[in-house]
Structures are given as C-alpha cells and as structure tokens.
Amino acid sequence: MNARPIICLLTDFGLQDVYVGVMKTVIARIAPEAICVDLTHEIPPGDIRAGAFALWQTAGPGRLPLGTTVLAVVDPGVGTNRKAVVVDLGSHTYVGPDNGLVSYLLSEPIRAYELPLPSRASQTFHGRDVFAPAAAHLAAGAAMTDLGAPVKELVRLPAQHFELSQTGARAEVLHVDRFGNAVTGIALAYQGETVDVRGFTGGAGARWPVSRLEVVLDNGKHAPLRGTYGDVADGAVLAYLGSCGLLEIGIRNGNASEILGLHHGSGVTLQLV
Numbered sequence: 001m002n003a004r005p006i007i008c009l010l011t012d013f014g015l016q017d018v019y020v021g022v023m024k025t026v027i028a029r030i031a032p033e034a035i036c037v038d039l040t041h042e043i044p045p046g047d048i049r050a051g052a053f054a055l056w057q058t059a060g061p062g063r064l065p066l067g068t069t070v071l072a073v074v075d076p077g078v079g080t081n082r083k084a085v086v087v088d089l090g091s092h093t094y095v096g097p098d099n100g101l102v103s104y105l106l107s108e109p110i111r112a113y114e115l116p117l118p119s120r121a122s123q124t125f126h127g128r129d130v131f132a133p134a135a136a137h138l139a140a141g142a143a144m145t146d147l148g149a150p151v152k153e154l155v156r157l158p159a160q161h162f163e164l165s166q167t168g169a170r171a172e173v174l175h176v177d178r179f180g181n182a183v184t185g186i187a188l189a190y191q192g193e194t195v196d197v198r199g200f201t202g203g204a205g206a207r208w209p210v211s212r213l214e215v216v217l218d219n220g221k222h223a224p225l226r227g228t229y230g231d232v233a234d235g236a237v238l239a240y241l242g243s244c245g246l247l248e249i250g251i252r253n254g255n256a257s258e259i260l261g262l263h264h265g266s267g268v269t270l271q272l273v
Helices: 019-030 048-058 126-139 256-260
Strands: 006-011 035-040 068-073 084-088 092-097 112-114 149-151 162-165 168-176 182-191 194-199 202-209 213-217 237-241 246-251 267-272
Touching (some): 006 048, 019 035, 019 126, 035 048, 048 068, 048 168, 068 126, 092 126, 162 194, 162 202, 168 246, 182 256, 182 267, 213 246, 246 267
Parallel strands (some): 006 035, 068 092
Antiparallel strands (some): 084 092, 112 149, 168 182, 168 267, 182 246, 237 246
16 A cells, blocks of 8 residues: 655745645645645744755755655745645655745756746745645655656855864754754764865865864854753853754753844854864
8 A cells, every 4th residue: 555645835924824725725626635734833924044054954955854855935936926836756746836945955967847827826825836836746746747747957045154164164054943942054064073064055075083172153152062951050151062963052940042142144163173
C-alpha cells in the first residue's frame, strides 16, 4: 500500500482568519487522502526573506518525507505579473509564488513550471484559487509537466552576507525565534576537537580548532561556544550549534534579542583567538 501523500503548508496568513482553513478544504476536495501538515502560518506579513529562511529550516536533508509537496504562500505581489510556479527540488516539490521564497533551496539546473491563472481566480487570494489546487493535484498523482509551461529562470533573493577570512567568519542574524534566540548565517559541523565553518547556503569553508574560537557581537559582547543552555549559569550569554546546524546566540532563561539588542541583520563574528 502506498503511503498517503503529504502537503506541508507555510504562509503569512495567521490563524485568526479563514484563509488557511479554506485552502485545506480545497485540498480535501481534490486530494482527500492527502495529509496536511502546518509548518507555520506566522511568517511576518509579506516578509519573503523570513519565509525563505523558514523553508530552508524545514527542508534540509532528511527533514521532509520523500515526495512531500510544500505549499508556501507569502505573496505581497499577489495579483501582479509575478509568476505562480511549481518547482522540483529533488526530494520534494514547491508550489507558490515566484518571488524568491524558494531561493535558499535552489540548485542548478532549475526544473520549474509556470501555473496558469484560472479565469475566475481572485486577484487577492491565489492561495485558494491557484496554489492549493495545484498542490492537491500533485498529491493526487499529477505530473508537474501537466500543470504548466517550463520556466527557465526564477526570482532569487540577494545572497545573505557571509565573509570568511584567515581570522574568522562573519555573518548576520537571519532569524530571532520566540524565545529570543538569534539564529545566524554561520553553519557549523563539529569534527571532534575541530569544527567546519561555512555559510548556511554552502560555499567555501574552513576547519578550525574549537578551543580557539569565540563569538563576538557588533556591540562588543562576547559569547563562549558551549553545547547547550545548561552549560552556563542562569542569565549567562552563550553561543551554540542550533538544531538546524547554524550558530545561535542565546541567554540561559533569558531573551538574547532583547537583552543584547540582536535582530535580523545584526553582525556576528566567529573569530580565532
């Protein structure tokens, strides 16, 4: 017996209104066997960058079942000439606006298709009238080639800042979670007493001794590298490897964003000492 198809939803709709529920009813009508999984509906309204990073967080190796369809709608350009697309990302498929949401997951060559707009599609709710039906048809067994015409290029967000030198790596805070932890664009992979360091979307990296590294914020504050919150005293600052493989800054039982003034774009340096 085949496993039931999975559709993961990510939007900036929130849950106060009926928008998410309406999309799920569209899916249920077309693909009643599909399992709908809510990744989040709390992306800040219209924040494409935040949506793109959230997709990257959830779509890493082994995080989504093979064949998952990801329905992502953060779409401040709805009703304009921006394309509606379906994109083959290898282990899973993305359905949503072509506005950069999928930037951090793209590799070459691109395999994407433009979705036609139904004649009766709302100018302001393509989530219901374009994206949810397309995702449901994919879950029900349709091929991407059946849904639209090939697209050669997709919109991409500007690259996130990452600088690697002989003395360290510098990046920015990409996200602040609800606990106030600041997630940076520095990817870490521990190898015993050393750690591999690179930007979160890949590229050139370096391997350095863990014992020689410390984290310095742009405000001059220092954060020691530790394993987890319990490795420091209550209220102390620390840097650690987060669950998505990125360097994070936190405070044990405290809000690092508020106390340290960290926000999206704040500079962070992992430096050799």
